[in-house]
Amino acid sequence: QVQLVQSGAEVKKPGSSVKVSCKASGGTFSSYAISWVRQAPGQGLEWMGGIIPIFGTANYAQKFQGRVTITADESTSTAYMELSSLRSEDTAVYYCAGGGLSQTKGAYYYYYMDVWGKGTTVTVSS
Amino acid sequence: DIQMTQSPSSLSASVGDRVTITCQASQDISNYLNWYQQKPGKAPKLLIYDASNLETGVPSRFSGSGSGTDFTFTISSLQPEDIATYYCQQYDNLPPPIFTFGPGTKVDIK
Numbered sequence: 001q002v003q004l005v006q007s008g009a010e011v012k013k014p015g016s017s018v019k020v021s022c023k024a025s026g027g028t029f030s031s032y033a034i035s036w037v038r039q040a041p042g043q044g045l046e047w048m049g050g051i052i053p054i055f056g057t058a059n060y061a062q063k064f065q066g067r068v069t070i071t072a073d074e075s076t077s078t079a080y081m082e083l084s085s086l087r088s089e090d091t092a093v094y095y096c097a098g099g100g101l102s103q104t105k106g107a108y109y110y111y112y113m114d115v116w117g118k119g120t121t122v123t124v125s126s
Numbered sequence: 127d128i129q130m131t132q133s134p135s136s137l138s139a140s141v142g143d144r145v146t147i148t149c150q151a152s153q154d155i156s157n158y159l160n161w162y163q164q165k166p167g168k169a170p171k172l173l174i175y176d177a178s179n180l181e182t183g184v185p186s187r188f189s190g191s192g193s194g195t196d197f198t199f200t201i202s203s204l205q206p207e208d209i210a211t212y213y214c215q216q217y218d219n220l221p222p223p224i225f226t227f228g229p230g231t232k233v234d235i236k
Contacts, residue, residue, distance in 0.1 A: 045162075095170070111175065112175045116170060117169065119169055
């Protein structure tokens with residue numbers, strides 16, 4: 001089964017951007033969709049968006065539209081999440097998570113996240 | 127947008143107790159509902175998918191049921207290693223989907 005390895009912790013200034021990576025190994029990257037989920041300190045899980053790497057197009061939760069960009073590089077089996085205009089409320093652990101793809105009538109679906117990275121801590125502080 | 131609620135927000139039970147958590151959707155989501163377990167400092171883990179299907183390797187003391195707007199997650203006999211926060215998550219079964227998590231239920235040992 002695929003394993004997801006995330007980049008290291010980041011400390012950023014308010015107003016800047018952060019880009020977190022998620023590298024897949026041990027499986028077929030192209031058979032997965034990758035989602036990004038964040039968790040602020042002491043809070044619950046929040047889905048930010050996802051991407052199907054074989055297509056390269058991402059979709060986003062309405063809350064993050066315009067501020068988050070999710071991309072994927074099939075050649076390196078790596079997905080990325082970039083969050084801009086950072087503010088203190090963006091301080092959180094950011095997880096990438098994979099879900100297996102299924103195809104129905106030419107469309108690709110994914111229904112859950114069964115493989116998770118260990119998380120990347122992003123701290124936004126002046 | 128579909129909103130998810132969970133109850134209770136926390137519970138304390140004894141080892142061997144039956145534990146039940148409910149999750150409610152703001153509109154009919156059929157069986158498009160998953161359950162995750164998150165232990166402190168760890169990434170979430172998928173336990174149940176499509177409301178009632180046990181993920182491979184997950185102990186059979188965990189189960190899920192429900193459809194439409196009301197769902198139940200049950201631990202038939204609580205074990206010390208089950209101390210965690212449990213989240214329901216709905217998806218809208220579109221290509222591509224939108225996912226929404228419930229607020230979570232923290233379970234600990236009495």
